[in-house]
Amino acid sequence: MNPVRIYAIMTRHYFLATHQLERFFDVFFFPVFALVLWGFLSQYVQGIQGSTLASFLLGGIILWVIFERVGTDLGISFMFDIWERNLINVLSTPITFLEYLSGLITISLIKVFISFLAMWMVASFFYGFSVTSLGLGLALFGMNLILFATAFGIFNITMVLRFGHSVGPLTWILPFLIQPFSAVFYPVSVLPEVFQRIAYFLPLSHTFEGMRYTLNTGQFHWNEFTTAFLFNIIYLTLSIALFASVLNKVRRSGKLVKIV
Amino acid sequence: MSKNLILEVKNLKKSFGDFVAIDDISFSLEEGHILGFLGPNGAGKSTSIFCLLGLIKPDAGSISIFGKDLDKHRSEVLQDVNYASAEFTLPWNLTVWESLFVFSKLYSIKNSKKRIDELLDMFEISHLKNKLIRELSMGQRARGSLCKALINNPKLLLLDEPMASMDPDVVDKGIKLLKQIQKEGNISIVYTSHNMWEIEEIANNIIFINHGTVVASGTPLELTQKVLKQGATEPNLREVFIHISRSEKNESS
Numbered sequence: 357m358n359p360v361r362i363y364a365i366m367t368r369h370y371f372l373a374t375h376q377l378e379r380f381f382d383v384f385f386f387p388v389f390a391l392v393l394w395g396f397l398s399q400y401v402q403g404i405q406g407s408t409l410a411s412f413l414l415g416g417i418i419l420w421v422i423f424e425r426v427g428t429d430l431g432i433s434f435m436f437d438i439w440e441r442n443l444i445n446v447l448s449t450p451i452t453f454l455e456y457l458s459g460l461i462t463i464s465l466i467k468v469f470i471s472f473l474a475m476w477m478v479a480s481f482f483y484g485f486s487v488t489s490l491g492l493g494l495a496l497f498g499m500n501l502i503l504f505a506t507a508f509g510i511f512n513i514t515m516v517l518r519f520g521h522s523v524g525p526l527t528w529i530l531p532f533l534i535q536p537f538s539a540v541f542y543p544v545s546v547l548p549e550v551f552q553r554i555a556y557f558l559p560l561s562h563t564f565e566g567m568r569y570t571l572n573t574g575q576f577h578w579n580e581f582t583t584a585f586l587f588n589i590i591y592l593t594l595s596i597a598l599f600a601s602v603l604n605k606v607r608r609s610g611k612l613v614k615i616v
Numbered sequence: 617m618s619k620n621l622i623l624e625v626k627n628l629k630k631s632f633g634d635f636v637a638i639d640d641i642s643f644s645l646e647e648g649h650i651l652g653f654l655g656p657n658g659a660g661k662s663t664s665i666f667c668l669l670g671l672i673k674p675d676a677g678s679i680s681i682f683g684k685d686l687d688k689h690r691s692e693v694l695q696d697v698n699y700a701s702a703e704f705t706l707p708w709n710l711t712v713w714e715s716l717f718v719f720s721k722l723y724s725i726k727n728s729k730k731r732i733d734e735l736l737d738m739f740e741i742s743h744l745k746n747k748l749i750r751e752l753s754m755g756q757r758a759r760g761s762l763c764k765a766l767i768n769n770p771k772l773l774l775l776d777e778p779m780a781s782m783d784p785d786v787v788d789k790g791i792k793l794l795k796q797i798q799k800e801g802n803i804s805i806v807y808t809s810h811n812m813w814e815i816e817e818i819a820n821n822i823i824f825i826n827h828g829t830v831v832a833s834g835t836p837l838e839l840t841q842k843v844l845k846q847g848a849t850e851p852n853l854r855e856v857f858i859h860i861s862r863s864e865k866n867e868s869s
Contacts, residue, residue, distance in 0.1 A: 360721055361722055364718050364719075364721030365718075367717065367718055368707065371714040371718070372707070372709055372710065375711075375748065436707075437707075440707045440708040441703070441704050441705055441708075442704065442705070442706065442708075444699075444701075445699070445704050445761075445764065447669075448669045448671065448694070448698075449694060449719065449722040450690075450691045450692070450695045450722070450723065450724075451691075452691055604673070607672060607673040608672075608673045610630075610632050610637075610663070610666075612671055613662075613666050613671050
């Protein structure tokens with residue numbers, strides 16, 4: 357792994373963000389807008405149900421944005437290289453795909469950190485909710501969300517490599533397809549039984565259940581954390597293996613040079 | 617490997633389903649030489665170049681660059697190789713300077729700012745350095761791509777129709793500049809083009825490929841003598857191209 361080449365990929369996307377207003381919006385506007393929307397809802401339910409449900413909603417949206425931003429940003433950054441017909445230029449340099457992915461992941465983490473700070477400030481200032489009340493749990497929940505988002509993003513990139521950029525929209529559609537099973541704003545127990553079985557296999561549902569447990573009791577739910585972490589390791593391993601296999605396949609079939 | 621052999625391709629084969637793109641081609645390139653790669657559309661030129669970059673995996677055969685097997689040492693070998701094609705531009709939403717900076721880091725260039733300034737001066741596009749790539753004309757973009765191709769002082773340069781979108785005046789300047797840079801840096805080049813004048817001007821040796829096989833090879837003059845007229849004293853690659861393409865078509869029909 358050559359850190360200078362990883363830095364090159366990060367710089368490329370930093371420069372892109374300075375010229376593309378929508379990339380700037382991805383980091384600030386959408387996360388804050390989502391929070392404002394759910395913040396008003398939480399204020400409304402606070403009057404009816406008390407502060408616990410309101411904090412579940414606000415905690416849910418903040419942690420969801422961490423997953424959704426990292427997961428989609430990886431795929432979108434990859435597609436920018438396709439849309440700009442630049443992928444072949446990049447891949448004809450000494451960079452390895454692992455370095456390329458590491459660059460994309462690192463810049464996504466920086467962006468989501470900025471989004472998180474913006475949401476944290478808005479939630480504290482306007483809604484009196486401090487996500488740091490999750491304590492150490494916040495870092496552990498964040499880690500699980502980022503691991504799953506990385507596996508998810510690599511899966512999206514793999515699909516684009518395999519089927520071309522016509523499947524690119526899956527990058528921002530898929531998070532919303534798994535959201536109902538992820539128990540972001542409600543407990544898994546309210547789901548029908550068949551959906552509960554699907555939810556069990558999603559690290560997201562264990563993370564959000566853990567978040568609610570912590571907000572409710574002030575304790576950390578190690579079982580939920582460990583289950584989510586183990587699933588993340590499995591999904592990350594599978595996504596990297598699938599990516600390596602598809603990369604080999606598209607190099608053989610010649611599709612790698614055709615997707616640009 | 618011979619002492620100054622930069623590139624050695626042996627029995628390269630590549631098929632995509634039933635379509636045979638490269639059918640057992642072999643060629644080599646000596647240090648400081650320029651190999652012209654000629655052939656009609658779909659002959660297998662770009663596929664061969666993508667194989668040389670490791671972006672397409674051949675079905676059979678071997679590619680050795682600087683005496684090293686490309687498949688096993690791809691990243692190390694590509695440190696001293698570069699590529700340009702009019703088909704693939706620099707990132708549209710970055711400025712010329714930003715694009716070159718990113719590529720300088722992809723090649724781990726230490727004094728990248730100085731190198732970028734040198735190249736922008738060389739290709740007379742210093743005044744465009746803060747322009748977005750998408751705001752440039754096709755010819756200006758192609759010059760930007762050539763700056764990128766030289767950013768790492770490559771020992772081997774793979775140029776796939778690099779001047780396809782330039783006007784004759786710019787092509788003439790570009791070819792002269794490229795020859796000068798090639799001479800000064802002793803760079804080895806594989807150069808494909810449909811412009812026969814470009815190839816005549818720049819190439820020491822030529823291989824003509826069609827349907828994935830090498831149908832003729834030699835210097836521009838040798839090729840003219842072999843294909844057209846034994847007593848020819850001037851190269852005429854345009855006629856050679858037409859002759860080979862049409863005779864191949866007639867044979868296949």
